[in-house]
Amino acid sequence: MSGVVVIGASYAGIQAAFAARAAGYAERVTVIADERALPYQRPPLSKDFLLDEIGAQGLLMHDEAVFADNRVELMLGHRVVAVDRNARGVVLAGGTMLGFDRLVIATGSRARRIAVRGAELDGVCYLRSIADAVDLKARLGHASEIVIIGGGFIGLEVASSAARLGKRVTVIEASSRLLERAVSPVVSRVLLERHAEASVAMKFGTAVSAVIGEDGRVAAVELAGGIRLGADLVVVGIGGIANDELAVAAGLECANGIVVDELGRTAHPGIYAAGDCANHYSRFAEGWIRLESVQHAQDQGRTVGLAIADSHEPYDSVPRFWSDQHDLKLQSVGLAARSDRFVIRGAIEAGRFSVFNYRQDRLVAVDSINNPADQMVARRLIAAGISPTPEQAGDTCCDLKSLLKTAGRAVA
Numbered sequence: 001m002s003g004v005v006v007i008g009a010s011y012a013g014i015q016a017a018f019a020a021r022a023a024g025y026a027e028r029v030t031v032i033a034d035e036r037a038l039p040y041q042r043p044p045l046s047k048d049f050l051l052d053e054i055g056a057q058g059l060l061m062h063d064e065a066v067f068a069d070n071r072v073e074l075m076l077g078h079r080v081v082a083v084d085r086n087a088r089g090v091v092l093a094g095g096t097m098l099g100f101d102r103l104v105i106a107t108g109s110r111a112r113r114i115a116v117r118g119a120e121l122d123g124v125c126y127l128r129s130i131a132d133a134v135d136l137k138a139r140l141g142h143a144s145e146i147v148i149i150g151g152g153f154i155g156l157e158v159a160s161s162a163a164r165l166g167k168r169v170t171v172i173e174a175s176s177r178l179l180e181r182a183v184s185p186v187v188s189r190v191l192l193e194r195h196a197e198a199s200v201a202m203k204f205g206t207a208v209s210a211v212i213g214e215d216g217r218v219a220a221v222e223l224a225g226g227i228r229l230g231a232d233l234v235v236v237g238i239g240g241i242a243n244d245e246l247a248v249a250a251g252l253e254c255a256n257g258i259v260v261d262e263l264g265r266t267a268h269p270g271i272y273a274a275g276d277c278a279n280h281y282s283r284f285a286e287g288w289i290r291l292e293s294v295q296h297a298q299d300q301g302r303t304v305g306l307a308i309a310d311s312h313e314p315y316d317s318v319p320r321f322w323s324d325q326h327d328l329k330l331q332s333v334g335l336a337a338r339s340d341r342f343v344i345r346g347a348i349e350a351g352r353f354s355v356f357n358y359r360q361d362r363l364v365a366v367d368s369i370n371n372p373a374d375q376m377v378a379r380r381l382i383a384a385g386i387s388p389t390p391e392q393a394g395d396t397c398c399d400l401k402s403l404l405k406t407a408g409r410a411v412a
């Protein structure tokens with residue numbers, strides 16, 4: 001086998017494969033995945049899928065025929081155990097070696113495991129794959145008291161779904177507010193209030209010291225300080241770890257993910273990486289960053305696919321993500337970390353507003369609740385490096401789109 005080999009059949013890998021084809025790459029394209037399912041969407045796993053509002057079929061990215069039509073060969077249920085960059089081949093579990101001209105590593109990330117006593121008990125769950133979601137959904141059906149460890153996106157989305165299913169839910173968060181590294185304090189507060197309305201209990205500034213079992217099954221979660229919370233199901237959502245071990249073992253540079261340039265290239269000719277497993281320099285972060293979002297995986301995967309077809313479009317998308325909790329749609333564009341000032345646009349009490357985050361007078365991120373229109377404009381403003389004044393941002397009568405036009409005229 002030669003042509004392109006892609007490891008990982010999710011957003012980054014599939015985008016790379018299709019973009020290479022669309023840009024005219026004519027050689028063989030093979031995508032290898034250890035999961036057996038056809039490529040599927042992960043975001044609904046914590047939301048609609050848990051609520052039974054969408055089934056496994058509805059999660060699929062494409063019908064099987066679409067892969068055949070694009071001459072993208074899927075090898076599902078095969079794990080790559082080594083990359084031999086000098087021999088230009090990947091080794092599958094079982095020992096088969098597949099050669100490649102170009103290699104895309106799109107191995108994503110995995111859930112970080114909690115390292116406390118009792119962590120291996122039956123009833124301690126993680127959510128990363130469709131197999132995890134099927135298991136969690138079945139367990140949710142029988143559970144009544146759920147403790148969620150981690151007030152990040154996955155934990156909060158599962159909390160929201162479990163509350164809608166009528167379960168008693170408590171979220172344990174080690175820091176002092178929800179989504180501390182991702183959104184502004186105002187948004188954390190609004191989310192907290194909405195979870196409280198839905199009877200989701202929250203405990204902040206608390207670490208879990210052990211999971212307590214009875215007859216091998218989860219019975220409680222013990223907090224530092226000795227308090228015990230009864231639980232018949234524990235869901236752990238404490239972040240992700242890049243699946244970069246293959247790259248490390250192959251001698252590729254890795255630092256919290258596989259280090260790539262603006263075209264998704266590693267330093268080794270013909271080897272690329274994209275998505276959750278990759279670390280790249282971002283002008284929006286003013287530094288190196290590993291992002292975990294659908295937008296990032298798709299856009300960086302596309303860049304890699306184009307590069308393989310010798311069509312070079314540097315990856316420069318503004319980071320974006322979304323999260324659905326209860327009836328709140330949170331969307332964020334840009335990176336709010338290290339912002340030093342924020343302005344609210346819209347009315348918090350009306351449940352539809354945006355938070356414009358600034359760093360030294362520069363707009364760096366906008367978080368919106370139930371306000372996709374602001375997100376559209378914000379994305380373009382941040383990409384173009386245009387900052388409305390805080391007064392303009394806070395005034396809903398000010399048409400922010402007009403700033404884009406004005407800036408365009410000034411450049412022209």
Ligand SMILES: Cc1cc2nc3c(=O)[nH]c(=O)nc-3n(C[C@H](O)[C@H](O)[C@H](O)COP(=O)(O)OP(=O)(O)OC[C@H]3O[C@@H](n4cnc5c(N)ncnc54)[C@H](O)[C@@H]3O)c2cc1C
Binds near residue numbers: 010109275276277295
């Ligand atoms: C429950 C859940 C909800 C989410 N919700 C949102 C959301 O609302 N918005 C958002 O923007 N993002 C969300 N995300 C994050 C988003 O799904 C990820 O950022 C995205 O899936 C990353 O895509 P990827 O292609 O980089 O990697 P992944 O989706 O992680 O896929 C990598 C694939 O490679 C496979 N693989 C790894 N190693 C090997 C190997 N050695 N051999 C073969 N195959 C291998 C993995 O099993 C996996 O199938 C969510 C994630 C989860 C789990």
